[in-house]
Amino acid sequence: MQPLVSIICLCYNHDAYVKIALESVKAQTYRHIELIIVDDGSTDNSVDVIQTWLLEYQRQNSNRFTTMPLFIHLPQNIGNCKAFNQALQYAKGKYIIDLAADDVLLPERVAAQVTFFEKQSEKVGVIYANAAFIDENGKELGYYTPPNIVLPQGNIYEAIVARTFICTPTMMMRKSVLNFLDGYDENLSYEDYDFWVRSARHYEYAYQNIVHTHKRVLKTSWGTKFYATQNNPHLASSLLIFAKIRQMNRNSAEDAALAQRIRYHLRLCCYTHHFHLVAAHAQLLSELGCLTWKDSFWVVGAKLQLPFNNLYRWYFLWKHRWAK
Numbered sequence: 001m002q003p004l005v006s007i008i009c010l011c012y013n014h015d016a017y018v019k020i021a022l023e024s025v026k027a028q029t030y031r032h033i034e035l036i037i038v039d040d041g042s043t044d045n046s047v048d049v050i051q052t053w054l055l056e057y058q059r060q061n062s063n064r065f066t067t068m069p070l071f072i073h074l075p076q077n078i079g080n081c082k083a084f085n086q087a088l089q090y091a092k093g094k095y096i097i098d099l100a101a102d103d104v105l106l107p108e109r110v111a112a113q114v115t116f117f118e119k120q121s122e123k124v125g126v127i128y129a130n131a132a133f134i135d136e137n138g139k140e141l142g143y144y145t146p147p148n149i150v151l152p153q154g155n156i157y158e159a160i161v162a163r164t165f166i167c168t169p170t171m172m173m174r175k176s177v178l179n180f181l182d183g184y185d186e187n188l189s190y191e192d193y194d195f196w197v198r199s200a201r202h203y204e205y206a207y208q209n210i211v212h213t214h215k216r217v218l219k220t221s222w223g224t225k226f227y228a229t230q231n232n233p234h235l236a237s238s239l240l241i242f243a244k245i246r247q248m249n250r251n252s253a254e255d256a257a258l259a260q261r262i263r264y265h266l267r268l269c270c271y272t273h274h275f276h277l278v279a280a281h282a283q284l285l286s287e288l289g290c291l292t293w294k295d296s297f298w299v300v301g302a303k304l305q306l307p308f309n310n311l312y313r314w315y316f317l318w319k320h321r322w323a324k
Helices: 018-026 046-059 080-088 109-118 157-162 175-180 192-200 222-227 234-248 252-271 275-287 293-303 308-322
Strands: 005-011 033-040 070-074 095-100 124-134 140-143 172-174 204-216
Touching (some): 018 095, 046 070, 070 080, 109 204, 157 192, 222 252, 234 275, 252 275
Parallel strands (some): 005 033, 005 095, 124 204
Antiparallel strands (some): 124 140, 124 172
């Protein structure tokens, strides 16, 4: 018997796109699917769009899914991590897909991933693939990764600590992995980086070098908050994740990978004027034995609350004139 796949579709103010996302699930060639829709306190017309789609699905007496889709309407916005975890409690599938309501699954997505996953060893807890970017009108903009590049597989812990190379909406996860991790960390404003490192510490990853997902690029996407100078919760969440990684690391190479990631975020805090977070990043670098004079330069700039452009200019002035 084919394994059940639970697709959790998270919606927050995506009334223009959620129907397209749901239709892409309905259009899957793989039939053994359980669909769980969560609206996380949308303030637009998302709930009406979802309810209308569900009524039409019932009217058509469709049997595209194993069971009738489940709709969870949250009256207030509680964030991706908590909303996903609420849906996860109802999921019965062997495999889980976390689908944002502005992304699109191509028709062969689930079938291709299940076939691929079923050939993996039990050590593999997560698979991922390439994706095509689309704009607000569905026009393709390019690929997440050039098709000729094969991304890390197996034990990816050190690699994923250092840099991001996984396109989140392409993932399929064993539900047992999410159960082991107690779902997403609800103390965080975003889920993927924390999930990657915690799962990769205990499970292997496998990469499927095909495109079966369209990731929509919007100015209002949650990921753009990383670069916001105001109302930016992600940088503080990243700091919490770094502290967890510090405890999970087992050797100097993993510490060096973490230092690479922390150093980028330290400078990002300066760039976005989140000066109060810079010292904490520097403290973690110091604990890792990786704090350099260049890092200290940014810490001083943060204490003086210098604009990033000026700080950047002063750094290169020192480097190319005074440091000779």
